[in-house]
Structures are given as structure tokens and as C-alpha cells.
Amino acid sequence: MNKLTHIIRSELKSLMRGKWVMGYGLIFLALTDVLLRFGGGGPETLLSLSNVMLLFIPLVGMIYGILYIYQSREFVELLLTQPIARNTLYWGLYLGISIPLMSAFVIGSLLPLIWHGIFVLDVGSTVLVLGLGAVLTLIFVSLGFVLGLAFYDDRIKGFGFTIVIWLFMAILYDGLILFLVFLLGDYPLDKFVIIVSMLNPIDLARIMVMLEFDISALMGYTGAVFNRFFGSSYGVITAAAMLVVWLVIPMWSGLNVFSKKDF
Amino acid sequence: MIEIKNLKKSFGKLEVLKGINLDIPSGQATGIVGPNGAGKTTLIKSLLGLTKPSSGEIYVNGTKLNGNFDYRRDIGYMPQVARYPENMKVNELLTFIRGLRDQDAVFEQDLIDQFNLGPELDKMLRNLSGGNRQKVGATLAMMFDPQILFFDEPTAGLDPRASHRFKQRVQTEKSNGKTIIITSHIMSELEQLVDHVIFVLDGNVRYYGTMDNLLIESDETRLESAIAKLMEHPVEVAI
Numbered sequence: 242m243n244k245l246t247h248i249i250r251s252e253l254k255s256l257m258r259g260k261w262v263m264g265y266g267l268i269f270l271a272l273t274d275v276l277l278r279f280g281g282g283g284p285e286t287l288l289s290l291s292n293v294m295l296l297f298i299p300l301v302g303m304i305y306g307i308l309y310i311y312q313s314r315e316f317v318e319l320l321l322t323q324p325i326a327r328n329t330l331y332w333g334l335y336l337g338i339s340i341p342l343m344s345a346f347v348i349g350s351l352l353p354l355i356w357h358g359i360f361v362l363d364v365g366s367t368v369l370v371l372g373l374g375a376v377l378t379l380i381f382v383s384l385g386f387v388l389g390l391a392f393y394d395d396r397i398k399g400f401g402f403t404i405v406i407w408l409f410m411a412i413l414y415d416g417l418i419l420f421l422v423f424l425l426g427d428y429p430l431d432k433f434v435i436i437v438s439m440l441n442p443i444d445l446a447r448i449m450v451m452l453e454f455d456i457s458a459l460m461g462y463t464g465a466v467f468n469r470f471f472g473s474s475y476g477v478i479t480a481a482a483m484l485v486v487w488l489v490i491p492m493w494s495g496l497n498v499f500s501k502k503d504f
Numbered sequence: 505m506i507e508i509k510n511l512k513k514s515f516g517k518l519e520v521l522k523g524i525n526l527d528i529p530s531g532q533a534t535g536i537v538g539p540n541g542a543g544k545t546t547l548i549k550s551l552l553g554l555t556k557p558s559s560g561e562i563y564v565n566g567t568k569l570n571g572n573f574d575y576r577r578d579i580g581y582m583p584q585v586a587r588y589p590e591n592m593k594v595n596e597l598l599t600f601i602r603g604l605r606d607q608d609a610v611f612e613q614d615l616i617d618q619f620n621l622g623p624e625l626d627k628m629l630r631n632l633s634g635g636n637r638q639k640v641g642a643t644l645a646m647m648f649d650p651q652i653l654f655f656d657e658p659t660a661g662l663d664p665r666a667s668h669r670f671k672q673r674v675q676t677e678k679s680n681g682k683t684i685i686i687t688s689h690i691m692s693e694l695e696q697l698v699d700h701v702i703f704v705l706d707g708n709v710r711y712y713g714t715m716d717n718l719l720i721e722s723d724e725t726r727l728e729s730a731i732a733k734l735m736e737h738p739v740e741v742a743i
Contacts, residue, residue: 251596251600254592255596318554319588319641321554322552322576323601324575327571503515503554
């Protein structure tokens with residue numbers, strides 16, 4: 242445990258100095274502030290923030306995770322020759338880079354919400370949106386880790402898959418489902434749509450935002466079906482449970498690949 | 505003491521190590537040589553636990569390697585390529601590794617003085633020259649006074665003065681009874697530092713013995729020509 246916190250602290254310090262993470266936090270700070278000043282404030286701001294978050298966080302998280310693996314290759318190999326268990330090292334590196342990224346988003350978005358007084362008005366929704374951003378960060382940094390470890394010697398392929406996975410999950414997914422529904426419109430498809438929504442963490446997060454703000458029409462077809470089928474509270478619980486599954490799978494597979502890998 | 509029994513390693517269909525058997529006693533200084541792609545790096549990585557054997561067994565000081573890590577308390581490793589986190593200072597890196605190893609860094613100051621790293625300690629690692637980064641690597645490898653030392657192409661980026669100091673240090677470690685394993689393509693360097701040679705070719709050990717014996721058997725006066733001869737006619741002088 243001591244060694245784990247030792248690694249996390251050292252990574253944190255090194256990252257904070259990089260200013261990169263600070264810039265990322267400042268982007269969310271500026272964005273939220275501008276949205277609050279010009280967007281009318283209140284739920285609309287949180288919704289706009291969610292839309293940016295749902296697109297932006299998965300991409301940044303994955304790129305960040307995979308870049309870390311590629312840039313720190315020799316260093317990670319040196320650390321692996323020290324008397325330390327591989328899983329301790331994995332958690333140390335993973336948490337050491339995902340915690341600062343997560344904090345940058347949460348703090349950057351939270352500060353304007355506090356000073357414009359939105360946070361006190363709508364604590365529940367704010368916590369939900371920021372919490373979802375935090376969970377998405379954890380999921381996609383570990384996906385980046387998995388991709389970096391899987392394509393350890395082939396960076397082009399690693400980055401290629403990262404972009405394709407992001408495009409697919411963040412942009413194309415909802416459209417593809419809509420297309421399938423349009424194509425197979427004569428059949429009862431509710432269960433199918435619910436199942437496929439669960440297979441994409443970004444869709445899950447989108448559905449949770451949608452259920453929270455009760456604006457199914459704005460958030461795509463999958464959201465509408467989800468809303469109708471589950472009703473609000475049950476829907477949120479199911480989507481949250483699925484997000485936890487999504488959190489565990491990439492982390493676990495990353496750990497698994499890291500422990501078995503030949504470096 | 506390092507024992508390797510029938511070590512095999514394949515990456516997919518590519519068989520890199522084809523049944524290596526070696527006994528390296530404590531206190532011996534050994535050079536590993538062989539052409540590029542012969543399996544030297546894979547052999548060293550297997551000993552360090554970076555690569556897991558497909559079959560066969562490795563024992564380091566009596567401990568069988570099976571994913572455990574405590575045996576690495578006795579090992580110091582200086583990698584060929586020294587790249588560290590950019591936004592870390594040299595002394596922070598030393599502190600970081602000290603915290604990971606939880607061992608007494610008995611030779612830290614000694615090595616910093618010897619390699620003249622004092623003025624570099626407060627610099628960011630990204631601002632260090634390649635040679636200075638190598639010196640940091642050498643310091644990390646030796647500062648905990650481990651029983652076994654691995655050096656992978658150690659003097660490749662060092663200037664003559666640093667290279668000389670490094671060799672002096674290795675000689676000291678050798679006279680202190682350390683087990684030293686060096687891979688290098690610079691044969692004259694090996695002549696100075698080691699007295700045993702392991703010649704690896706196509707995933708097999710083709711020669712393992714004293715350097716003197718190799719020179720006699722190959723009828724050469726220099727290690728370089730003896731190794732060149734071994735590469736061309738591997739069977740003639742094989743053990």
C-alpha cells in the first residue's frame with residue numbers, strides 16, 4: 242500500500258508540472274463559465290457541459306492513456322526490474338495519471354458552477370454530471386492503457402484503433418442504432434435497443450443525463466426507448482450498474498495484460 | 505548465483521531462445537556477446553522477470569522465478585536506453601526509486617561524486633544530456649549495493665572520462681565479489697571488465713567459458729577476432 246501511494250504521489254507531482262493537465266482543467270473552466278454567462282444558466286448549462294463532456298472526455302482519456310504507455314516505455318521497464326509486484330505498479334501508474342485528469346475536469350467545471358451559484362441550486366444534477374465525467378475519464382484512460390499495451394510495438398495501429406473506437410462510440414453509435422431501427426422498424430426492437438445501449442459507456446452516460454433532465458427527445462433515440470422502458474429511477478440504477486461493469490472490465494483487462502505481458 | 509535450466513522462449517512462431525542451460529556462480533564477471541537478434545536481450549529480460557519463459561526454469565540465488573519480485577532486491581539493472589519522466593528532477597527520481605526499493609542507498613552519494621552528478625541533481629531529466637542520463641542509470645543500478653549487476657551496453661553514450669570512471673567502478677564492484685553480467689558490442693570493453701564469456705547464437709549458447717580459454721581455442725589474441733571467428737564457424741570452437 243505504501244509503495245502504491247508512493248508511485249501515485251510521484252506521478253501526480255510529475256504530471257502537475259507538465260502543465261498539460263492544468264490546461265485541460267482550464268478549458269473546462271472557461272467553457273463552463275462561458276456557458277453560464279451566455280447560455281442562460283441552470284439546467285441548460287449542465288446539459289451543454291454534458292454534451293461537450295460526452296464527446297471530449299473519452300477522446301482525451303484514451304489518447305492520454307495510450308500516450309503515457311508509449312512515452313514511458315523505458316521508464317516502466319526500469320520500474321518493472323525493481324522489487325515491486327506488477328499489479329502494484331499497474332495501479333500506481335493508472336491511478337497516478339487518471340486521478341489528475343479526473344480532478345482537472347471536476348475542479349475546472351465545478352468552480353464556475355459554484356461562483357455563479359448554480360451548484361447550490363441544483364446539487365443533485367451537478368454531482369451526477371461531474372460524477373459521470375469522472376467515471377468516463379477512468380473508463381477511457383484504462384481503455385487507452387489496454388490499447389497501448391496491446392499494440393506496444395505498433396504505435397500507428399494503437400492510435401488508429403483509439404480514434405476508430407472513439408469515432409464509433411462517441412459519434413456513430415447512436416446513428417447506427419437509429420439506422421437499424423429504421424431498417425427493422427416492423428419488429429419489436431425495445432429490448433434490442435436497451436441491450437445495445439448498455440454496450441457503450443458513452444451512451445449509458447448520455448442516457449443517465451437524459452433521464453436526469455427528462456429531455457429524451459433531445460438526446461437521441463436510444464434515450465427515448467430507455468426512458469419509456471425503465472422509467473426514471475430504475476433506468477438510472479440500471480445504467481449506473483452497467484457503468485460500473487464498464488469501469489471494471491477495461492481496468493481488469495489492463496491489469497491482466499500488464500501482469501502477463503513480455504516487456 | 506544464477507541457474508538457467510532448458511530455458512525456451514517463443515514470441516508467436518518465432519523461437520528466440522531454444523533451450524538455454526547456464527550456471528553463473530556468484531562473484532563472476534560475465535560478458536554476453538552475440539550478433540543482433542541472437543537472443544541476448546531476451547535472455548537478460550528473462551532473468552529480470554520482464555519476459556516470462558515459455559518453458560524451463562530460472563533460479564536467482566536459489567529462488568525460482570515465477571512472477572515473484574523479492575529476488576530483485578538483489579539485482580541492479582542499468583538499461584541500454586535511459587529515458588525517464590520528463591518533468592522529474594534527478595534527485596526526485598533517486599528518491600522515487602529509493603521509496604520503491606525500500607532499501608538503504610548506501611552508495612548513492614559515492615556514485616553521485618564519482619560520476620560528477622552533483623550539479624545535475626536539481627535539473628529536470630529532460631534537460632540532461634544522454635551521457636548524464638546514462639550516469640543516472642548507472643547510479644540507480646549500483647546505489648543499493650545489490651549482489652547481482654546487469655549492464656546492457658553500458659558505455660554506449662558515455663564520454664571517455666565517464667566511461668573510464670564507470671569501468672573503474674565496475675572493477676571495484678567486481679573485487680567486492682559482485683556477480684556482474686554485461687552485454688556489449690565493444691569487445692575491448694569486455695576484455696577489460698569480464699573474465700567469462702557467453703556467446704549466444706540463434707537462441708543457443710555456443711560458447712561459455714573463460715575468456716582465456718576462448719582465445720586459446722580459437723587461436724586468437726583478441727576477443728574481437730575470436731568472436732568474429734565464432735560467428736563465422738560456430739561449431740569449431742563450441743563447448
